[in-house]
Amino acid sequence: MSYRALEEHFRRIARLEHLDAIASWDEAAMMPAGGGEARAEALATLKTLIHAETSSPKVGEWLARAEAEQGQLDSWQRANLREVKSGYVRATAVPPELVEAAALANSKSEQAWRKLRPQNDWQSFQPLLTEVVRLQREVAAALADRLGLGPYDALLDGYEPGGRTAHIAPLFAELSAALPDLIARTMERQARAPAVSLAGTFPVEAQRQLGLALMKQLGFDFEHGRLDTSHHPFCGGVPQDVRITTRYDESDVLSALLGVLHETGHAKYEQHRPAAYVDQPVGRARSMSLHESQSLLLEMQVCRSREFAQFLAPRLAQSFPEVPGGAEAVFSTENLARVLTRVRPDYIRVEADELTYPCHIVLRFEIERALIAGKLEVKDIPELWDSEMQRLLGLSTAGDYEDGCMQDVHWPAGLFGYFPTYTLGAMTAAQLFQAARRALPGLGSAIASGDLSGLDGWLDEHVWSQGCLLETPELVRSATGAPLGTGAFLSHLRRRYLGED
Amino acid sequence: MSYRALEEHFRRIARLEHLDAIASWDEAAMMPAGGGEARAEALATLKTLIHAETSSPKVGEWLARAEAEQGQLDSWQRANLREVKSGYVRATAVPPELVEAAALANSKSEQAWRKLRPQNDWQSFQPLLTEVVRLQREVAAALADRLGLGPYDALLDGYEPGGRTAHIAPLFAELSAALPDLIARTMERQARAPAVSLAGTFPVEAQRQLGLALMKQLGFDFEHGRLDTSHHPFCGGVPQDVRITTRYDESDVLSALLGVLHETGHAKYEQHRPAAYVDQPVGRARSMSLHESQSLLLEMQVCRSREFAQFLAPRLAQSFPEVPGGAEAVFSTENLARVLTRVRPDYIRVEADELTYPCHIVLRFEIERALIAGKLEVKDIPELWDSEMQRLLGLSTAGDYEDGCMQDVHWPAGLFGYFPTYTLGAMTAAQLFQAARRALPGLGSAIASGDLSGLDGWLDEHVWSQGCLLETPELVRSATGAPLGTGAFLSHLRRRYLGED
The missing domain is CATH 1.10.1370.30 (Neurolysin; domain 3)
Known part of the structure; x- marks a missing residue:
């Protein structure tokens, strides 16, 4: 039965992913610096292997046959088939040369970003990010073509299967309409009853x-x-x-x-x-x-x-x-x-409180959608960033790239479509x-x-x-x-x- | 050039071995007990993959062609070829069914040993070890046939490439002749100038x-x-x-x-x-x-x-x-x-001092050679163990299996030919x-x-x-x-x- 063959195949892949997860944890939590180069090579080899197994033509053949056997499957097995298929479609939708070119551009850009961000050097970083965006537009187009989605949604779907701009944008518009007033009234209220700071030394x-x-x-x-x-x-x-x-x-x-x-x-x-x-x-x-x-x-x-x-x-x-x-x-x-x-209200997303956090996301969602749609170019990010920060949080980031549009690793690393999941998560948590x-x-x-x-x-x-x-x-x-x-x-x-x- | 292809292939294998090494370290040093089953499966999958890559027919083909190109290789490359070849020959010498049967018997026996050793239960353990030895004899025969070595040397060669009984046995005979007297005189000398024990609590x-x-x-x-x-x-x-x-x-x-x-x-x-x-x-x-x-x-x-x-x-x-x-x-x-x-002098090898340690090895070398040669059966180990312990260290282990012939993990795990390397190491260190x-x-x-x-x-x-x-x-x-x-x-x-x- 082809479904059983798929299960066995993905069981083996899960075991390889187990090793990826543990070696990646070790890299971040245990590894001495001198082990980094060898570890990066070992993990790259493993990830290549996992990708090859996930996108292997065998999977495509088993999938086609297993879909014909759906009547014999229970609801979990049918859902499993759906998940296997969506992973396979994504893994095979982008030509390998493009995957490789994008990975290379992302890696170069992320490495440069680690140096250029502390130097507030947007000018040097801009061409690298431009190249990242150019390739992500191509990746998005290839995925969109295969998935029958818009280009941005095709990227978003990789982090948030089923996530669609048509659903998210109106929700984010509601937040962005409500939050500035909510923040202002909260600030006023908290000023009347300030907390005592938890100062001291905590071993x-x-x-x-x-x-x-x-x-x-x-x-x-x-x-x-x-x-x-x-x-x-x-x-x-x-x-x-x-x-x-x-x-x-x-x-x-x-x-x-x-x-x-x-x-x-x-x-x-x-x-x-x-x-x-x-x-x-x-x-x-x-x-x-x-x-x-x-x-x-x-x-x-x-x-x-x-x-x-x-x-x-x-x-x-x-x-x-x-x-x-x-x-x-x-x-x-x-x-x-x-x-x-x-x-x-502050400049930095990762340090933001619960109330101001969604503003940081609304801003990034708007910018990255426009970037992928080709309606915004990389050189114009800082201006839009500044005006949106002023509108949403009353803060100007003019000239401050380090704590402005260069603050996150996501775009330098080629991750577009990831940001909205943070605020979707906050909404889901509340619900x-x-x-x-x-x-x-x-x-x-x-x-x-x-x-x-x-x-x-x-x-x-x-x-x-x-x-x-x-x-x-x-x-x-x-x-x-x-x-x-x-x-x-x-x-x-x-x-x-x-x-x- | 086939040599280059081999280098590339073994570079990839080294990266997989890297993951094996780190995940195995993690298993022993970091992993909570509940992660054990999944880790064992992940490591087994990886080891199977590494074995398949090492013994792949491609390696055989590249080897044959690379050996014809030896004139273009430097001394390191020729030595690399020799090492690749000996690994390939060992990895392909034993039929896969026998490898699997032996692995299964070893695993069963090792698991049983962990329970039975503390219970001093030689009777229950004996049939499991008998099966391990039976299969190791077959493995040894298959390797011996391919390598042109005696059966015990064929196993030894897996831990100590180039190690031969004909060389080791006379050296160990010299040790076993010299040590009992040396130990006796040392004991006498140390009794005259005893050390003050390092008692206390050491955080x-x-x-x-x-x-x-x-x-x-x-x-x-x-x-x-x-x-x-x-x-x-x-x-x-x-x-x-x-x-x-x-x-x-x-x-x-x-x-x-x-x-x-x-x-x-x-x-x-x-x-x-x-x-x-x-x-x-x-x-x-x-x-x-x-x-x-x-x-x-x-x-x-x-x-x-x-x-x-x-x-x-x-x-x-x-x-x-x-x-x-x-x-x-x-x-x-x-x-x-x-x-x-x-x-x-004491019963336990791993706690032995420098002077008595080789006696523990000489004894094990003698017994495991006889076992693999078919000159000794498992049921007769305790008697020989006892008489040799008496001869070499003046200690009787009659009835004491836990601290006698059941003390080490090596034989329960199917590792025959490993013990002599400890004392060869001590001799090499001194030289x-x-x-x-x-x-x-x-x-x-x-x-x-x-x-x-x-x-x-x-x-x-x-x-x-x-x-x-x-x-x-x-x-x-x-x-x-x-x-x-x-x-x-x-x-x-x-x-x-x-x-x-």
Whole structure:
């Protein structure tokens, strides 16, 4: 049976991907610098092999025959076939010479960016990014042709299967209409009741121990995962052995901790992928926006809530009894809740708070769509960036490329269509959490006592155990009773930041 | 040119082996228990792939053509061809069904052994080991047929290319004739001047810091390697990124430290493999005995010497100032030198001192040769083990299987022909060190000041940089001026343990 042959083939690919995941984690978390060149070569060889196996003509033949056998397959197997097929179509849609040329341009541009960004040198970087965009337009065209999508959607679909501009643009327009006013009123309100800053020195080992204790409390399975340190925090590894990382700053007690909680949200999704299909495409996490929804649900919806502040405050006081200002005052529930929801428009996306973050995404979504459509050229990015930052966040970035349009790795690395998934994730998190609260009446007090078992059961049933059985829009509808919208997210923001119910 | 195609092919294999090495290190040093099953599957898939690439018919064709082009190759390339060929011949000599049957029997037997050894249950284990031996006899016969060697030598050749019973047996006979008397006289001598035991509690972190400082002092390159913890210490990773491990016992200050020094010897050999051929078979470490010679040269010849005790004693005193008995007395050069060379016949090979260790090997060499030759059956091992332990070390193991013939993982795992390389390594270490001392007149005082730069230069020139350019016997002859013998080793033992010059 051709379907069985496909399953066996993708089981083997999953085992190769296992090695990719662990060696990549090691590169970021363990490897000494001198091992870098050999590691890069080893990983490139493995990735080439995985790509060759995924796009092998054998897969195409098995697919054609398995589709004729669909009547003998159950719903998981049919969904698996759909996922195998979409991966195969994407992997074979772009001519290999173009894949290689784009990979080379991306790699050159990303390497140059690492040097030129700290020098604020847009002039030198511009031609490299221009070449990246030129090739991404070609890639988009090849994919669009094969997939029957618009060019930008064809790229977006690689990160967010089923994601479409026609759906996303109106949602983002709603956010971009509502947020500036919401931000202004929040700033005004917070100025009247300022938080006491959490200043002091917070030893790494105490931060790490508290992070580990919270991971355990919140359901991270240490039989199937670890916490380590890396320059850029991430969630890697494999479902059976999830590796999350953070980085510590001894002058900041919350950044590593909230990073750990964010990655724990990603990790729990991975640890709960459907066991029977864990090595098949249908057993993967559904999409980037769903993945981000799980990290944001834990970090933003749960852990920055007043209820969780009540749980966390005494634990912080216990871990850092010597904090200036006195642990009881500084780590009161009230003050901690204020610190966890402090809003301040800033230039840098990765440091943005929950309320201003979507503005950074709306801006990037607009620019990258125009770039791929050929309606904007690379040289004109800074001007548009500046005017949109002024409109959305009241900040000018004129002449500041480092903290303006050069701040992210995504475009230098050729990743177009990735940014919207962050805010789709935030919206999905709010909508899922709203549905979970409806289904679980005691959820608020459970969170105040650090008990996520009810919430985890709900998420497992509606999201984690579902893998890729449904497509993203159907999964969201099935879990929450409605298609993805801005309603739950905006309600959440108004409730949290303006006290409106 | 077919030679170039072979180089490219083996470069790719080296990159796959890189991933095997790192994922295997991770399994032992980092992985949580729940990741074990998925990791085993991933590694099995990778090993199958590496085996298929190594034994691919393409390699056979390229080899045949490259051998006709030998006139165009330099000496390194010709040696590379020889190494590729011997690997190919071994990889294709045994029918795949037999390889698989043997792997399965080995795996079953090793797993059973982990349970049955602590229960001293030889009766249950015997049939499993019998099956392992039956299949290893078949493997040996297939290899012997192809290689034109005797069956035992055909297995030995897999660990020690060029190693032959006809050479080793007389050397081991010399050791086995000399050692019982040497041990008896040493015991008597040491009873007259006993060492003060290093009792106390030695915190792990202080042990680790001292280990790291010594690694650095002795030339381990931390830009290309790390030290971690695992249940069984080993040296893994890749030449560009060597991973060594140890395990700590807070009641024993020397076991982890000497383990670290031993693995540092292995690591330096790996870190100095010839850069131009590091991803080719000719760039590998020469053989198991050469590898062991490098760990034993550092641990036994250098670090257990009186000169090094002079360097190490004040550092131990500084790291553990609170030791019972007083750091100055317990960590005096004199007492430390005695502790480092204490001799006591015991049942367990891995805990044996330098002087009694070869007796454990002589015994195993004799038994495994007889097993493979069909002159001994598994059921008769315990009796022979007991009589040989009595003859060589004056200890009876009657009824004690756990600490007798069931103590090592090698036979349960199907590794026959491996044991002699330990003692060949000890002999090679002594002979190399003797030659180095001749070439480097100030070596003793350099060691007393912790300076191994001169020794490392000599080893790099004569061993490390040579890879597999020469075969083992030629390498030893070229480095030391003589074929491998027992002379240097026995002189060293007589000098160190009896004070005879």
